[in-house]
Amino acid sequence: MTHLTRFILVPAVIGALVGLAIILFDGSDVSQRPGYAAAVARAAPAVVNIFSTKITQKSPLCRIPAYRALCEAFPGEQQVQNSLGSGVIVRQDGFVLTNKHVVEGADEIIVMFANNQTTTANVIGTDPHTDLAVIKVSAQGLPVIPELSEEQPRVGDVALAIGNPFGLGHSVSQGIISAFSRSIITNSPYDDFIQTDAAISPGNSGGALVDHAGRLLGINTMIYSQSGGSEGIGFAIPADIALSVMSQIVQHGRVIRGWLGVNLRPQSMPNGPPGLLVTGVNRGGPAHLAGLQRGDFVLSVNQVNATNAYTITDVIANTKPGNAIELEVLRNQKRFRATATAGELPDPQI
Numbered sequence: 216m217t218h219l220t221r222f223i224l225v226p227a228v229i230g231a232l233v234g235l236a237i238i239l240f241d242g243s244d245v246s247q248r249p250g251y252a253a254a255v256a257r258a259a260p261a262v263v264n265i266f267s268t269k270i271t272q273k274s275p276l277c278r279i280p281a282y283r284a285l286c287e288a289f290p291g292e293q294q295v296q297n298s299l300g301s302g303v304i305v306r307q308d309g310f311v312l313t314n315k316h317v318v319e320g321a322d323e324i325i326v327m328f329a330n331n332q333t334t335t336a337n338v339i340g341t342d343p344h345t346d347l348a349v350i351k352v353s354a355q356g357l358p359v360i361p362e363l364s365e366e367q368p369r370v371g372d373v374a375l376a377i378g379n380p381f382g383l384g385h386s387v388s389q390g391i392i393s394a395f396s397r398s399i400i401t402n403s404p405y406d407d408f409i410q411t412d413a414a415i416s417p418g419n420s421g422g423a424l425v426d427h428a429g430r431l432l433g434i435n436t437m438i439y440s441q442s443g444g445s446e447g448i449g450f451a452i453p454a455d456i457a458l459s460v461m462s463q464i465v466q467h468g469r470v471i472r473g474w475l476g477v478n479l480r481p482q483s484m485p486n487g488p489p490g491l492l493v494t495g496v497n498r499g500g501p502a503h504l505a506g507l508q509r510g511d512f513v514l515s516v517n518q519v520n521a522t523n524a525y526t527i528t529d530v531i532a533n534t535k536p537g538n539a540i541e542l543e544v545l546r547n548q549k550r551f552r553a554t555a556t557a558g559e560l561p562d563p564q565i
Contacts, residue, residue: 251373251375251387251389251429254375254427255429256429257361257428257429257430258375258423258431259377259387260328260329260330261303261329261359262304262377262385262422263301263311263326264299264326264379264382264385265299265317265318265324265325265379266297266299266325266327267299267300267321268321268322268324269296269297269298269321270296270322298317299317299417300314300316300318300419300422301317301377301379301419301423301435302326302350303360303422303431304359304360305359306359307356307359309351309354309357310339311350312348312349312457312461313348313421313434314346314347314420314434314436315342315343315346315347316420317348317421318338318348318350323335324338327384328357329358334353334354337351339351339468340467340468340470341464343403343562344404344472345403346401346452347434347457347460348421349460349461360423360425361429362430362431362454363431364430368392368426370392370395371391372392372426373389373391373427374389374392374409374411374424374425375387375388375390375425375429376413376415376419376423376424376435377424378418378421378422378423378435379418379419379422380414380415380417380419381416381417388414390413391411392410393410393412393448394410395409395410395453396408396525397450398525404524404525405528405529407453408433408436408451409433410448410450411424411450411451412447412449415437415450419435419449420436421435422434422435423435433452433453434451434452435449435451436451436452471559471560472531472532472560473531473532473533473534473535473536473538473540474531474532474561475531475557475558476497476502476558477493477495477496477497478493478496479491479493479494479513479521479528480492480494480524481522481523482512484512484545487545488514488545490521490522491524492510493509493513495509500558501540501557504555505542505553505555507544508546511544512544513543514543515542516541517540517541538557539556540555
């Protein structure tokens with residue numbers, strides 16, 4: 216009996232216990248599975264595919280302003296340019312965020328939802344400074360992308376890019392947040408990108424970058440690449456900036472930013488406080504009318520120390536046109552205060 220217990224019953228009991236453990240913990244509960252399927256399930260329905268069509272004249276003469284009226288009167292042979300991208304549903308009543316370059320100049324915009332249904336869309340407005348656009352579809356009760364809570368994302372957190380790469384349809388790539396506040400990526404003074412190594416490819420533009428819970432981190436906008444493909448350096452416009460731009464476009468048809476009319480450059484001053492060197496002043500602009508001159512040092516703007524040009528640019532942009540901009544300035548080693556009246560930032564000349 217002892218041998219029977221040792222060689223038959225004991226292994227049998229152990230085997231039964233192991234089998235029971237496998238049954239109880241076989242991973243049948245989806246919430247216990249590794250991965251981000253739940254996050255994708257929350258976010259993906261709010262990401263759409265965008266297909267835009269632009270009709271252009273084949274003749275290069277039609278690109279010359281003097282011949283445009285003639286080309287419009289006698290269209291002649293035309294060609295159709297197609298482009299693709301992605302978008303993010305941000306409101307149930309049909310407002311969609313995407314990139315300006317995805318829909319710019321489009322004669323027709325087709326939006327495809329996650330359930331493969333399609334509809335047309337109209338451009339509500341664009342913002343050249345951030346390459347964002349708001350389009351609208353005639354639909355109600357749409358799935359909306361979850362927004363971030365008070366929890367702040369960190370470098371190293373998981374980032375998932377959802378979009379329409381190469382027109383293949385809904386695709387998801389995984390990476391991390393590589394950095395925040397990346398600037399000098401474009402010519403805009405409002406660059407403030409999230410950098411990620413999640414694969415972003417042509418067609419992903421305008422899609423969503425989301426966190427581990429499917430909440431919106433940003434709007435994917437571009438890649439840095441020498442080959443034209445994804446090389447692990449992608450950029451997204453932070454969600455708070457994108458949603459603020461969207462709100463202004465919906466309300467005003469454009470983004471309204473304060474403007475000082477001055478070019479600033481960081482430069483150290485020997486034995487002096489940190490500041491920004493005035494390298495140019497727009498004639499007739501707010502700074503010029505307030506008495507600023509080239510060669511001045513701006514020490515603070517609206518009580519914010521001028522130690523960073525991008526921070527000061529945001530301070531000026533967030534000043535409502537018509538309101539005062541208080542400046543502390545250093546000229547010839549003498550400090551003085553000046554007050555400018557904020558203008559409205561003009562659109563960039565393209």
